[in-house]
Amino acid sequence: MNGHQAKDSRLQRSLEDLNLNLVAKDCGWRVRNRGKITPTSFCMAMIKASSLATASLRIVAFISGAMNSSIVSKQALHKRLNPNALVFLERVLALAISFRSGRKDDLDRLKLGFRRIIVQDSTSIALPSRLIDVFRGGRNAFGTGAGLKIHASFDLLGRRFSDFAVCESRRADQSFSLKGARGLGEGDLLLRDMGYFSLRSFRELIERGCSLITRCQPKVDLLSPKTLHTIDLPKLLRRRRRIDMKVLAGAEERLPMRLVAFRLPREVADLRRRRIKLNAKRRGRTLSRELLDLQDWQIYLTSCAPETLSFEDVMSLYRQRWTIEILFKGFKSHMRIDQVPPSCSEVMLRSLILSALLRIVLTHVIILPILEKLPDECLISSLKLLSLVEAIETLGENASSTKAWQYENALKHCCYEQRNRKSLPQRLNALG
Numbered sequence: 376m377n378g379h380q381a382k383d384s385r386l387q388r389s390l391e392d393l394n395l396n397l398v399a400k401d402c403g404w405r406v407r408n409r410g411k412i413t414p415t416s417f418c419m420a421m422i423k424a425s426s427l428a429t430a431s432l433r434i435v436a437f438i439s440g441a442m443n444s445s446i447v448s449k450q451a452l453h454k455r456l457n458p459n460a461l462v463f464l465e466r467v468l469a470l471a472i473s474f475r476s477g478r479k480d481d482l483d484r485l486k487l488g489f490r491r492i493i494v495q496d497s498t499s500i501a502l503p504s505r506l507i508d509v510f511r512g513g514r515n516a517f518g519t520g521a522g523l524k525i526h527a528s529f530d531l532l533g534r535r536f537s538d539f540a541v542c543e544s545r546r547a548d549q550s551f552s553l554k555g556a557r558g559l560g561e562g563d564l565l566l567r568d569m570g571y572f573s574l575r576s577f578r579e580l581i582e583r584g585c586s587l588i589t590r591c592q593p594k595v596d597l598l599s600p601k602t603l604h605t606i607d608l609p610k611l612l613r614r615r616r617r618i619d620m621k622v623l624a625g626a627e628e629r630l631p632m633r634l635v636a637f638r639l640p641r642e643v644a645d646l647r648r649r650r651i652k653l654n655a656k657r658r659g660r661t662l663s664r665e666l667l668d669l670q671d672w673q674i675y676l677t678s679c680a681p682e683t684l685s686f687e688d689v690m691s692l693y694r695q696r697w698t699i700e701i702l703f704k705g706f707k708s709h710m711r712i713d714q715v716p717p718s719c720s721e722v723m724l725r726s727l728i729l730s731a732l733l734r735i736v737l738t739h740v741i742i743l744p745i746l747e748k749l750p751d752e753c754l755i756s757s758l759k760l761l762s763l764v765e766a767i768e769t770l771g772e773n774a775s776s777t778k779a780w781q782y783e784n785a786l787k788h789c790c791y792e793q794r795n796r797k798s799l800p801q802r803l804n805a806l807g
Contacts, residue, residue: 393470404463416442421730464729471736490562492531498703499524499544512544529699552576559585574628581678591674598623635689636674644671
């Protein structure tokens with residue numbers, strides 16, 4: 376068995392474990408028992424085609440037929456590529472996401488009594504402007520483009536996605552703030568970015584017993600619990616290097632929270648300033664001097680008391696958001712999800728996008744066992760690993776691709792290089 380066959384067999388086994396025949400029957404996408412297009416061959420063909428900018432009915436039909444050593448016409452595939460096929464792919468993606476990855480838990484030291492630690496984040500992916508009627512993007516100074524947005528909730532302790540949604544990129548993260556709070560309660564810790572900042576949803580989460588850590592929205596009013604006067608945050612930060620104090624968040628909401636803040640290294644702060652300036656220029660906006668000054672600080676709001684989480688615990692836990700952020704960056708950089716054929720039907724387009732996401736989830740399962748082979752002291756660049764995952768999988772499980780070979784090469788090519796100037800993850804880890 377060569378490398379490609381080894382890789383394909385692992386993908387096929389993973390798909391077969393989802394009982395695709397039953398899923399196809401339940402969602403109305405019925406196929407003949409001895410038909411040339413089976414649920415597995417259809418999924419495998421769509422997964423492979425989703426990485427091709429030239430994907431078409433002809434190519435998908437060819438790949439599907441090759442899976443079963445048969446000839447499948449593009450006309451036959453066209454009949455199967457209907458709205459029920461979309462429902463089928465959505466169900467398969469949901470099942471794949473809900474499967475536990477099986478990686479050994481490396482967060483035992485940060486459990487701190489929590490049942491689940493959920494990271495909630497989103498990413499937007501630009502699409503060609505011709506797709507604006509299917510996935511409408513946000514408006515900026517240059518007009519409206521096309522784009523999709525992925526909202527994901529990842530359980531760090533369970534090593535699985537607990538939620539995964541795809542929508543138009545024009546939908547704000549805050550619209551998912553309350554929706555993303557469903558199912559969370561006693562024993563859960565939620566880590567959120569500023570995009571999901573909503574004091575209303577925070578109050579609902581806290582009332583359910585869910586703990587919360589979020590980056591602080593610069594425009595939110597913070598009040599002193601004793602005087603009820605608004606805190607001049609920039610002035611307060613200028614006098615200290617770290618802050619840990621009780622506050623009331625929101626002039627009207629007055630939600631009891633804990634403010635945790637520390638000063639960032641200068642190079643990290645400068646990088647953040649460059650990024651928000653670039654983003655503001657792209658959106659045609661002007662930044663205030665106060666907002667630029669606040670980039671010197673990492674500022675959190677949490678519902679956890681110091682007795683539950685220390686200052687250092689808050690910092691360490693929130694840094695775990697890099698798990699999903701790095702995955703998103705890798706997906707956009709190396710998985711080619713934004714490549715779509717020049718012309719295709721809406722059903723074909725949505726099928727390719729769902730298949731690309733399915734490919735991403737399965738790739739995520741492939742990456743984690745590779746990371747397990749490396750020593751704890753080895754700091755891995757996930758972006759480098761994602762860029763090499765296709766090459767690693769091509770080698771397969773034959774005699775010339777032993778575990779020792781994968782270990783040595785992953786260690787060589789994916790570890791951060793030894794250099795005097797520390798990498799960004801190394802500088803962030805040093806803060807804890």
